[in-house]
Amino acid sequence: MSSHVGNAKRQFVTSGGSGEAVLPDRRMTPPVVRGILWAAIAFILVNTLVSQVLDRQAYDPFITKVSVTFAWTAALCGWLLGVGGWEMLVKPHFGYPLVWRTPADWRRYFMLSLDHKVVGIQYLATSAAGLFIAGFAAMMMRAELMQARLWFFPNMSAYLSAVGIHGTIMMFAFGTVVLVGGFGNYLIPLMLGANGSAFPRVSAISVWLLPVGIATVALSPLLGMWTTGWRAYAPLSGQDPSGIVFYYLGVFAMTVSSLLVAVNLTATIIFKRAAGLTWNRIPMYAWGILAVSLLNIIWLPEIQMTFILSLLNNIVPFPLFSQVGTPLTYMEIFWLFGHPEVYIIVVPAFAIWQEILPVMGQKTLFARQWGVLGLVFVMLFSGLVWAHHMFTNMRNSQMLPFSFFTEMISIPTGFAYLVALGTMWKARMRPKAPTVLVLMSMFNFLIGGVTGVLLADPVINLQAHDTFFIVGHFHYTIIGAMLFSALAAVYYWMPRLCGRMYSETWANLLSVWVFIAFNAVFGQFFLLGLRGMNRWVPVYPAYLQNMNFEVSIFAFLLGIGFLLHLIHVVWMWNHGEPAGTNPWQGKTLEWHSASGPGQTNFAVAPIVLRGFYNYADRRPVLASRGAGEREATGGGATPGPTAE
Amino acid sequence: MTRSLAQVKVRQKPVPSSPAAGPSPAVLDRRDYAQHQFGLMLFMVTQGIPYFVLINMRFMVAGAYVPPHLDVWFGALLPTILLWIGAAFAWRGALALRNDRTRQCARDLARTEVVGAVGLVALMAPFWRHSFDPIGRFGTVYLSSLGVASFYTLVALAVVLGAAFRTRRGLVTRLAPWGARSAAAVWTFNAASWLVLYIVFYSI
Numbered sequence: 001m002s003s004h005v006g007n008a009k010r011q012f013v014t015s016g017g018s019g020e021a022v023l024p025d026r027r028m029t030p031p032v033v034r035g036i037l038w039a040a041i042a043f044i045l046v047n048t049l050v051s052q053v054l055d056r057q058a059y060d061p062f063i064t065k066v067s068v069t070f071a072w073t074a075a076l077c078g079w080l081l082g083v084g085g086w087e088m089l090v091k092p093h094f095g096y097p098l099v100w101r102t103p104a105d106w107r108r109y110f111m112l113s114l115d116h117k118v119v120g121i122q123y124l125a126t127s128a129a130g131l132f133i134a135g136f137a138a139m140m141m142r143a144e145l146m147q148a149r150l151w152f153f154p155n156m157s158a159y160l161s162a163v164g165i166h167g168t169i170m171m172f173a174f175g176t177v178v179l180v181g182g183f184g185n186y187l188i189p190l191m192l193g194a195n196g197s198a199f200p201r202v203s204a205i206s207v208w209l210l211p212v213g214i215a216t217v218a219l220s221p222l223l224g225m226w227t228t229g230w231r232a233y234a235p236l237s238g239q240d241p242s243g244i245v246f247y248y249l250g251v252f253a254m255t256v257s258s259l260l261v262a263v264n265l266t267a268t269i270i271f272k273r274a275a276g277l278t279w280n281r282i283p284m285y286a287w288g289i290l291a292v293s294l295l296n297i298i299w300l301p302e303i304q305m306t307f308i309l310s311l312l313n314n315i316v317p318f319p320l321f322s323q324v325g326t327p328l329t330y331m332e333i334f335w336l337f338g339h340p341e342v343y344i345i346v347v348p349a350f351a352i353w354q355e356i357l358p359v360m361g362q363k364t365l366f367a368r369q370w371g372v373l374g375l376v377f378v379m380l381f382s383g384l385v386w387a388h389h390m391f392t393n394m395r396n397s398q399m400l401p402f403s404f405f406t407e408m409i410s411i412p413t414g415f416a417y418l419v420a421l422g423t424m425w426k427a428r429m430r431p432k433a434p435t436v437l438v439l440m441s442m443f444n445f446l447i448g449g450v451t452g453v454l455l456a457d458p459v460i461n462l463q464a465h466d467t468f469f470i471v472g473h474f475h476y477t478i479i480g481a482m483l484f485s486a487l488a489a490v491y492y493w494m495p496r497l498c499g500r501m502y503s504e505t506w507a508n509l510l511s512v513w514v515f516i517a518f519n520a521v522f523g524q525f526f527l528l529g530l531r532g533m534n535r536w537v538p539v540y541p542a543y544l545q546n547m548n549f550e551v552s553i554f555a556f557l558l559g560i561g562f563l564l565h566l567i568h569v570v571w572m573w574n575h576g577e578p579a580g581t582n583p584w585q586g587k588t589l590e591w592h593s594a595s596g597p598g599q600t601n602f603a604v605a606p607i608v609l610r611g612f613y614n615y616a617d618r619r620p621v622l623a624s625r626g627a628g629e630r631e632a633t634g635g636g637a638t639p640g641p642t643a644e
Numbered sequence: 645m646t647r648s649l650a651q652v653k654v655r656q657k658p659v660p661s662s663p664a665a666g667p668s669p670a671v672l673d674r675r676d677y678a679q680h681q682f683g684l685m686l687f688m689v690t691q692g693i694p695y696f697v698l699i700n701m702r703f704m705v706a707g708a709y710v711p712p713h714l715d716v717w718f719g720a721l722l723p724t725i726l727l728w729i730g731a732a733f734a735w736r737g738a739l740a741l742r743n744d745r746t747r748q749c750a751r752d753l754a755r756t757e758v759v760g761a762v763g764l765v766a767l768m769a770p771f772w773r774h775s776f777d778p779i780g781r782f783g784t785v786y787l788s789s790l791g792v793a794s795f796y797t798l799v800a801l802a803v804v805l806g807a808a809f810r811t812r813r814g815l816v817t818r819l820a821p822w823g824a825r826s827a828a829a830v831w832t833f834n835a836a837s838w839l840v841l842y843i844v845f846y847s848i
């Protein structure tokens with residue numbers, strides 16, 4: 001029995017020392033149940049303590065801004081300890097053996113996991129949940145806008161709260177997460193020929209911050225409405241009722257989650273590469289994740305500190321950003337993060353284009369070095385342009401440099417684009433769903449990018465700022481480019497994730513469906529913006545009504561389209577045709593291992609002989625094969641430790 | 645049965661030479677050591693950024709203003725000195741491992757805890773007693789910074805406490821010194837961050 005554990009040993013080396021494995025208990029309840037229990041107890045205890053004893057307030061409310069902040073923090077700790085932090089982090093920290101039972105069934109997804117594949121799927125599922133929760137908020141917004149009077153929401157603030165919840169969850173739980181925490185955690189160790197990430201316990205715990213963040217933001221109306229949207233502009237944020245407190249707390253949980261992923265994946269890319277996997281050879285997706293992780297490492301702590309100050313502003317309360325400091329102070333430090341954030345979202349999408357296109361065309365990636373340069377320079381430039389979000393608040397002379405750098409960013413962005421175009425040039429692209437979705441993503445990004453360049457021009461920006469033209473622009477980049485790429489990634493890697501194939505007909509049909517609906521909705525946003533439709537308004541003048549009504553219809557169709565994609569993927573996850581080990585004939589290393597959750601990726605450490613993107617070269621990329629190959633259909637490469 | 649243990653990636657058995665069952669020191673090879681070092685360094689870089697924001701806020705909001713009659717000891721020099729004394733103990737302890745003096749290491753880490761706990765109190769004192777307007781230009785940013793520094797001091801205390809426990813249990817040794825060194829590094833990071841804040845709030 002112990003002999004098998006030997007090869008797993010290397011994946012888990014910590015200062016906590018070794019631990020012991022205990023046979024799974026068949027009747028064990030998944031630790032999330034314990035987490036919920038501990039969180040609830042901690043919340044009630046601490047809230048009572050603060051609001052009834054330590055900090056009683058006039059009229060003696062049971063929940064105050066202050067008490068809820070402390071109670072939430074306690075609940076977060078209770079939750080993290082309950083899902084496994086107690087056994088996996090706290091006890092080993094103090095020198096107790098690490099004992100962690102892992103049943104090999106569905107329950108492994110409902111507890112801390114040291115397997116990067118399980119963590120990846122946990123992240124994917126959670127951020128998909130975020131997508132649909134925030135999408136539901138969007139549907140409610142569109143319902144309201146079908147009539148030129150307040151009918152769906154009880155009051156204006158309720159509508160604006162829905163807008164805020166939508167944007168916040170989309171940005172911090174989906175946009176920032178799905179391609180990094182999700183596909184990044186799952187794929188990066190595999191693509192590097194490693195058996196795990198650098199710090200498995202870090203991502204094991206970080207994923208459980210995400211549902212907390214989503215739930216906190218989604219439940220924020222329980223505390224009161226908030227009207228600032230995802231930007232949380234101060235001093236407005238200090239004037240609303242308490243709901244904004246849950247915005248700060250929820251965003252804190254989600255950003256910590258992404259920050260830990262960034263640290264872990266950066267270390268993984270630097271230290272876990274297989275022999276022969278030099279910097280010249282590492283996959284494009286690894287480059288993308290590296291660039292994004294560096295952005296996350298710099299900017300997430302920055303915005304966390306900003307939001308903590310804003311939170312103190314709210315609960316102490318401080319007069320920060322109004323009497324002390326100015327509203328512009330807040331805008332500066334928000335957008336310093338805010339613009340890099342949009343590249344955090346879109347850079348991995350570029351990398352996905354560059355992974356999928358050469359494989360689907362079986363053609364060498366065009367100008368690979370320029371693709372890498374593009375990703376890296378977009379990352380570097382993204383810190384120089386933030387003030388294009390504040391042109392309306394600046395002097396003319398100050399706009400110029402920001403306008404200039406913003407337009408310059410389209411050059412490295414163009415590299416990513418040209419690499420994709422060059423790869424497809426004269427290639428016989430297989431018309432499979434991943435290809436189709438990447439093409440759609442490129443089309444949408446063209447519109448998103450070009451409107452961005454327009455907006456970088458102060459003359460246009462001063463007219464279009466905070467109208468639906470902006471909303472059109474960023475939905476083209478975020479949904480149009482990133483979400484379509486994420487869908488492409490889902491279909492492309494689905495055989496790797498679950499060993500089964502989706503239905504080509506349905507996938508293509510649904511992709512066309514969402515493509516048409518998407519363009520119908522957001523293409524019209526540009527027109528609405530130009531016709532004078534401002535953002536953040538629940539009831540518009542009658543002259544915008546017809547168009548808004550019809551946009552809402554397409555928006556519902558878009559929502560249904562995404563829902564059908566989800567149903568299709570979930571159905572095929574269990575019922576699709578078995579896909580074989582490498583259905584697309586990809587060269588990157590994730591296709592050289594068929595390990596499922598809980599199984600070792602590479603029983604024999606792979607040795608990489610050449611890069612993955614040259615399709616003129618038909619020689620194998622790995623020196624020693626065989627050990628990592630699938631042994632039987634449905635089975636894994638080498639089963640993990642077995643009990644004999 | 646094949647599936648049941650599949651995911652367990654912890655060491656099944658203690659290293660044969662270890663005296664009793666239970667955890668044994670994790671001896672990192674060179675690459676693993678470098679990886680841990682890098683990970684910790686990167687994490688500290690991320691945690692330096694909030695301080696950077698605070699420093700900027702201090703100048704954006706309050707310029708270089710220092711209120712008159714500001715206490716020079718509490719929330720100021722006293723915690724600075726105590727945190728650095730703690731750092732000296734922590735490093736002396738970590739380095740004592742080189743000569744196999746494990747108990748000395750555990751003792752020194754415990755000293756860091758004691759000095760640090762007093763330092764924390766000295767750091768937080770201005771929350772209760774201060775001579776400036778707590779919601780004024782200086783007060784808001786200064787008190788926020790004190791809060792952040794106190795939080796990180798608490799974290800550093802927890803890290804060092806764990807390292808002290810593990811050292812006493814024989815899990816941190818000459819061959820496996822990472823636990824003590826990382827704790828000393830975290831402590832030093834915290835002391836240095838506070839030192840910078842101190843200079844920013846008092847001397848510039």
Ligand code: HEM
Nearest residue numbers: 342345346388389410449452453455456465466474477478
């Ligand atoms: C060539 C690339 C791009 C350029 C030149 C560009 C330019 C701009 C400009 C000038 C604005 C400010 C408009 C205003 O509020 O007055 C803006 C807003 C925005 N852009 Fe972009 N953009 C580009 C790409 C992207 C990408 C890739 C994303 C996301 C993935 C994105 C997301 C956003 C968002 C979210 C906003 C509005 C934020 C808000 O006001 O709430 N942009 N963009």
Ligand SMILES: [Cu+2]
Nearest residue numbers: 339342388389
């Ligand atoms: Cu921007």
